[in-house]
Amino acid sequence: MLGYLTMSPTTDPQLLDLAQSFRTTLRHAVYLSRSMNGEGRLSVVQLSTLSMAAEEPLRVSRIAANLGIRVPSATEQIIKLEQAGLVSRHPDPTDSRAVLVTLTDHGRTEWEAASRHRNERVAALLDQLGDDERATLAAALPIIEKLTHTD
Amino acid sequence: MLGYLTMSPTTDPQLLDLAQSFRTTLRHAVYLSRSMNGEGRLSVVQLSTLSMAAEEPLRVSRIAANLGIRVPSATEQIIKLEQAGLVSRHPDPTDSRAVLVTLTDHGRTEWEAASRHRNERVAALLDQLGDDERATLAAALPIIEKLTHTD
DNA sequence: ACCACAATGTTAGGCTACCTAACTATGAGC
DNA sequence: GCTCATAGTTAGGTAGCCTAACATTGTGGT
Structure with a gap:
């Protein structure tokens, strides 16, 4: 984002x-x-939260920012996920103010099931592409990732 | 989606x-x-609705489906946009039950301003890519479009 | 042509999610 | 150690979304 500012x-x-x-x-x-x-x-918010936590433990503030909502709103939803046994909250070892949200085993199982189902539906769409098209798509994904990580 | 079913x-x-x-x-x-x-x-919903209408007049049911919300919820937001003078509602000539949502001149002006601002921010990110990476990304976009239109 | 049924939106009422403001607790700087 | 910034939570109010019921128009069978 340095380049953006200058x-x-x-x-x-x-x-x-x-x-x-x-x-x-x-x-x-x-x-x-x-x-x-x-x-x-x-x-949508709850499933997105699970997806984020499935990648790595995340702070509440980061989750809120990714979802485009305020921190108190994120806290509310995370507490519901916690009560459902899908995530757990622990203080960040490196900063006791922060809270790290991680998936429980149950949460990971649930998320994997939901994810598998969606992957199958998307795979059915990808199946309609040609090999060259799929190759181009596969090549573009890391580039898009690069864009999203420059913040 | 025929391929999916079979x-x-x-x-x-x-x-x-x-x-x-x-x-x-x-x-x-x-x-x-x-x-x-x-x-x-x-x-988010209102801005997405403007973006959709900016491409072509759309039915309420289609807008709701794209947004992942129910038709009455979409109606509610569209009425708010109408009251703000950003969109207008007219019966579909080919089917009097349906309602087509179109941008007003004011709505298009507002949307273009918001869009330009976002384009500049994304362009700043794209500027950090190499020429080859941008080419790959540009090649992938029509393919992704193809995926999204196979429903 | 008529009748029943399907499709498209709108209205009404209730519930959930999101927001701002205020508060607690921890980290950072002088 | 004091002050200020940062991270979350709590409390209360507003807005968004949902289901159910309704009005209107299109569709298909007889």
Whole structure:
């Protein structure tokens, strides 16, 4: 994000075009993701929280930021997940103010089941692509990851 | 989606792996998108609705499906957008039951301003990529679009 | 043509989630 | 050790989303 702060306000038109396309495609992909959200009784926020915690223990503030909600709202949902036995909360060893949210065994089992189901649905879509298309897609994913980690 | 209904329940492991990676990356990109949502007083749902209507007039039921909410909830938000002068509602000429939501001039102006701002922020991130990486990303976007339109 | 049924939105009422403000507790700097 | 910043939680109010019921228009059978 250092580059962002120091760059000129007028940006390269080509970059803006690609940004526009990227954002539009991302939005369409989210529509797809949302539309396959019907099954299961966990809310979008709760399932996203499980997904985050499945990768690594996270602070409440980080979870709230990723979800685009305020910290008290995140706390509320995390407590519900805790009461459901899906996550646990422990003080961060390196900073006793912070709370690390981790998946319980039960939570990981539940998340894996939900994840497997969605993977199958997406795999069915990927099956309709050609080999070259899948290769291009696979090559692009790390690049998108790179974008998301530059904050 | 025809292919989905007729395919075997056990899917190719490689496809499942790619599906998993795709969903994870998509989720991370959404976090980025959410985190740059602070500015502006429009809710996520309202802004998404504007984005949809900016592409083409859409039915209420379609908007609700894309947002992952029920039709009455979408109606409620659309009415608020209408009262703010951002969208207008008219019966679909081809089906008087349906309602088409379109952007007003004011709505388009507002949406373009918000969109431009976000494009600049994303462009700043894209600027950190190499030319080859941007090319790969650009090539992948139509493929992702293809995935999202196979429903 | 008519009748029953399906599809699309809207209205009404209740519940959940999210927000701001205030508070507690821990870490950081002078 | 005092002051201020940071991380979460609690409390209370507002807004968003849901289900159920209804009005209107399209569709299909007889």
